Amino acid sequence: MWSAKKWKSALQALSFLLVLFLHRQASADYNWVVKESTYTRLCSTKSILTVNGKFPGPVLRAYAGDIVYVNVHNRGRYNITIHWHGVKQPRNPWSDGPEYITQCGIQPGGSFRQKIIFSVEEGTLWWHAHSDWSRATVHGAIIVYPKPGTSYPFPKPYAEVPIILGEWWKSDVMEVLDEFVRTGGTPNVSDAYTINGQPGDLYPCSKSETFKLSVDQNKTHLLRIVNAAMNSILFFSVANHNLTVVAADAAYTAPISTPYITISPGQTIDALLFTDQQPGRYYMAARAYQGNLAIGFDNTTTTSIVEYKDGNGNGKTAPFPYLPYYNNTNAAFGFFNRLKSLAINQTDVVKTTTTRMVSTVSVNTFPCLGNQTCEGPNGTRLAASMNNISFVDPRVDILQAYYYYINGVYKEGFPDFPPLIFNFTAEDFPLILEIPERDTKVKVLEYGSDVEIVFQNTNLVAGIDHPMHLHGHSFHIVGTGFGNFDVKKDPLSFNLVDPPLRNTVTVPLSGWAAVRFKARNPGVWYLHCHLERHLTWGMDTVFIVKNGKHPNETLPPPPPDMPPC
Ligand SMILES: *[C@@H]1O[C@H](CO)[C@@H](O)[C@H](O)[C@H]1NC(C)=O
Ligand SMILES: *[C@@H]1O[C@H](CO)[C@@H](O)[C@H](O)[C@H]1NC(C)=O
Ligand SMILES: *[C@@H]1O[C@H](CO)[C@@H](O)[C@H](O)[C@H]1NC(C)=O
Ligand SMILES: *[C@@H]1O[C@H](CO)[C@@H](O)[C@H](O)[C@H]1NC(C)=O
Ligand SMILES: *[C@@H]1O[C@H](CO)[C@@H](O)[C@H](O)[C@H]1NC(C)=O
Ligand SMILES: *[C@@H]1O[C@H](CO)[C@@H](O)[C@H](O)[C@H]1NC(C)=O
Ligand SMILES: *[C@@H]1O[C@H](CO)[C@@H](O)[C@H](O)[C@H]1NC(C)=O
Ligand SMILES: *[C@@H]1O[C@H](CO)[C@@H](O)[C@H](O)[C@H]1NC(C)=O
Ligand SMILES: *[C@@H]1O[C@H](CO)[C@@H](O)[C@H](O)[C@H]1NC(C)=O
Ligand SMILES: *[C@@H]1O[C@H](CO)[C@@H](O)[C@H](O)[C@H]1NC(C)=O
Ligand SMILES: *[C@@H]1O[C@H](CO)[C@@H](O)[C@H](O)[C@H]1NC(C)=O
Ligand SMILES: *[C@@H]1O[C@H](CO)[C@@H](O)[C@H](O)[C@H]1NC(C)=O
Ligand SMILES: [Cu+2]
Numbered sequence: 001m002w003s004a005k006k007w008k009s010a011l012q013a014l015s016f017l018l019v020l021f022l023h024r025q026a027s028a029d030y031n032w033v034v035k036e037s038t039y040t041r042l043c044s045t046k047s048i049l050t051v052n053g054k055f056p057g058p059v060l061r062a063y064a065g066d067i068v069y070v071n072v073h074n075r076g077r078y079n080i081t082i083h084w085h086g087v088k089q090p091r092n093p094w095s096d097g098p099e100y101i102t103q104c105g106i107q108p109g110g111s112f113r114q115k116i117i118f119s120v121e122e123g124t125l126w127w128h129a130h131s132d133w134s135r136a137t138v139h140g141a142i143i144v145y146p147k148p149g150t151s152y153p154f155p156k157p158y159a160e161v162p163i164i165l166g167e168w169w170k171s172d173v174m175e176v177l178d179e180f181v182r183t184g185g186t187p188n189v190s191d192a193y194t195i196n197g198q199p200g201d202l203y204p205c206s207k208s209e210t211f212k213l214s215v216d217q218n219k220t221h222l223l224r225i226v227n228a229a230m231n232s233i234l235f236f237s238v239a240n241h242n243l244t245v246v247a248a249d250a251a252y253t254a255p256i257s258t259p260y261i262t263i264s265p266g267q268t269i270d271a272l273l274f275t276d277q278q279p280g281r282y283y284m285a286a287r288a289y290q291g292n293l294a295i296g297f298d299n300t301t302t303t304s305i306v307e308y309k310d311g312n313g314n315g316k317t318a319p320f321p322y323l324p325y326y327n328n329t330n331a332a333f334g335f336f337n338r339l340k341s342l343a344i345n346q347t348d349v350v351k352t353t354t355t356r357m358v359s360t361v362s363v364n365t366f367p368c369l370g371n372q373t374c375e376g377p378n379g380t381r382l383a384a385s386m387n388n389i390s391f392v393d394p395r396v397d398i399l400q401a402y403y404y405y406i407n408g409v410y411k412e413g414f415p416d417f418p419p420l421i422f423n424f425t426a427e428d429f430p431l432i433l434e435i436p437e438r439d440t441k442v443k444v445l446e447y448g449s450d451v452e453i454v455f456q457n458t459n460l461v462a463g464i465d466h467p468m469h470l471h472g473h474s475f476h477i478v479g480t481g482f483g484n485f486d487v488k489k490d491p492l493s494f495n496l497v498d499p500p501l502r503n504t505v506t507v508p509l510s511g512w513a514a515v516r517f518k519a520r521n522p523g524v525w526y527l528h529c530h531l532e533r534h535l536t537w538g539m540d541t542v543f544i545v546k547n548g549k550h551p552n553e554t555l556p557p558p559p560p561d562m563p564p565c
Helices: 004-026 173-183 329-338 398-403 532-537
Strands: 029-041 044-051 060-063 067-074 082-085 111-117 123-129 139-145 159-168 192-195 212-215 220-227 233-238 243-248 251-258 261-263 268-274 281-289 302-308 355-366 381-386 389-391 437-439 441-445 450-457 466-470 475-482 504-507 511-518 523-529 540-545
Touching (some): 082 111, 123 268, 139 220, 159 233, 173 532, 192 302, 220 233, 233 329, 261 268, 261 329, 281 329, 329 475, 329 504, 355 532, 381 532, 389 540, 398 540, 450 466, 450 504, 466 511, 475 504, 504 511, 523 532
Parallel strands (some): 029 067, 060 139, 212 302, 355 450, 389 437, 441 540
Antiparallel strands (some): 029 044, 082 123, 233 261, 233 281, 243 251, 243 268, 281 302, 355 381, 466 504, 466 523, 475 511, 523 540
């Protein structure tokens, strides 16, 4: 007879093998087909672009440090690319995805086997299309588990669930895009927000399909929340339950308990929900945070339901959660500013910078050309810029041009500082300040640079918050504030002890945000506003990180099946 001890160790060995087996599974090749599928929402039916017919798309699961391959087959009508948002992809910009930045689109009928290299990320991330506005429906969650044999820095959750916040238009999003680009005005606002693809009870024809999260009482559920909306920062909360935030953008945070979260497009939040209330039904809800109410936005509210398994509340009306008012900037940034890294005094926080930049982020206007009529303010064409450069996409991707020394695709010399210093957060401006320059300028960084960028928001045309996202890196958010960044005073209050590590920072309306990172990932990396309309208008630029000294610090050659331009 085996002793209990022997049984225990045999079982442990067996579970270890099982973990190894599952681990191998996680490293498999996946086949994803991008295609049109028919979906009905808000009482009308339309065709949308999906991956494998699913909206939201499939969940990609991996362990920290895994390598995963996804064969992307384009069976749709448009060029498409897929980006693995927040995955650093060390030395692998080739599979990063942004169209005309690191690759040309996968053309209809084409395929591209993308290699996704996970490294230090742990928690929730997401993937999405990175060409035109396809990401409205082509997106899904990425879940990165701790390496086998290691565990979460919090009690293991009883259950986990992705909560994907999206945005839905009744019309074809490609038509919304074409129309606002053609007219120079603002895009039509969406008709609904969604939770896991469903608008919820407050919209017509939605109630019976509202997403329901079935929970057991007195258990910890891990909500893996993604803001996949196109143009809206969102507040999210659950009635009668606080959330305990434990990670943001796949980096652990010091746990904080909060009645609501603020989440910008591009960001992710891992939050624990303790089901310690009376059995019953409780609404979860999300709606816009919009710092400037003068700008049109979708003011509807999406809901889903937390439903306790033992007891449906005896027919009682489910309570509705608290959500801060749309323009409550203090509530929005009150949440952002509470987030701190779990690790204290890390060596990877940049203490001394080698490269310092300040970049304005602005909405702008161009005069209307020829005999067009433009629908921007005063008959202008709306635009956007960083340091007064409204970025123009090249026709050949920048990574290829960089790697093969193709001239004339992009220019170096994106300015390190605003070309003109003025009161960025004033109320009124001379009209000439509104008009930027069109160009394709990149910033070149030496390998190993310790970089600081301060994003300075401006009130040109119409001030609004901007979620700025950097590919290939996470950065520490060392400070944010209102007004004009003061080069002398503000750095004195930077947090270099436990700043949150994120891939998307929200730059406040009439304010600034400072981030720091170590440039140790050679290649071409996109930096852009994650509000889709601002990106379309040119609020983006590119970092080229040069090769280091050693072969392990050098950009390898492209895979053989890079989509052709
Ligand atoms: C945008 O909204 C306007 C006004 O409601 C409407 O006339 C137009 O058809 C809409 N465009 C699209 C592409 O939905
Ligand atoms: C959950 O905890 C409460 C309070 O301790 C208790 O009354 C209830 O029976 C528990 N429910 C379950 C399903 O264990
Ligand atoms: C949630 O947290 C707030 C403080 O942040 C506290 O006042 C409130 O009682 C908590 N609510 C619940 C349901 O635990
Ligand atoms: C949302 O905006 C519409 C106009 O666009 C307005 O009629 C409505 O009252 C607003 N709803 C809320 C809840 O603010
Ligand atoms: C938010 O909007 C309300 C209603 O328009 C207004 O009264 C209030 O002053 C605004 N708050 C802020 C912080 O702008
Ligand atoms: C972190 O650094 C600060 C300032 O240098 C110091 O006061 C603190 O004791 C350090 N904390 C830990 C946990 O090392
Ligand atoms: C103005 O529009 C007319 C008719 O659409 C066209 O024939 C003409 O070439 C346009 N002129 C300019 C300067 O674009
Ligand atoms: C910039 O403009 C704001 C808003 O009008 C004003 O409060 C602030 O004092 C101005 N700052 C400077 C340095 O002039
Ligand atoms: C932006 O560039 C344009 C064209 O060079 C120039 O006229 C304008 O003054 C600049 N604006 C700012 C704010 O730097
Ligand atoms: C529109 O024109 C008016 C009057 O010329 C001017 O005061 C205002 O600033 C202009 N607005 C924009 C956004 O250009
Ligand atoms: C690359 O290898 C060299 C030694 O061969 C080592 O010093 C360096 O730290 C390595 N770089 C990275 C990014 O791992
Ligand atoms: C699709 O991609 C190819 C190759 O880059 C390009 O020639 C073509 O213009 C693109 N089509 C559209 C509609 O952008
Ligand atoms: Cu923006």
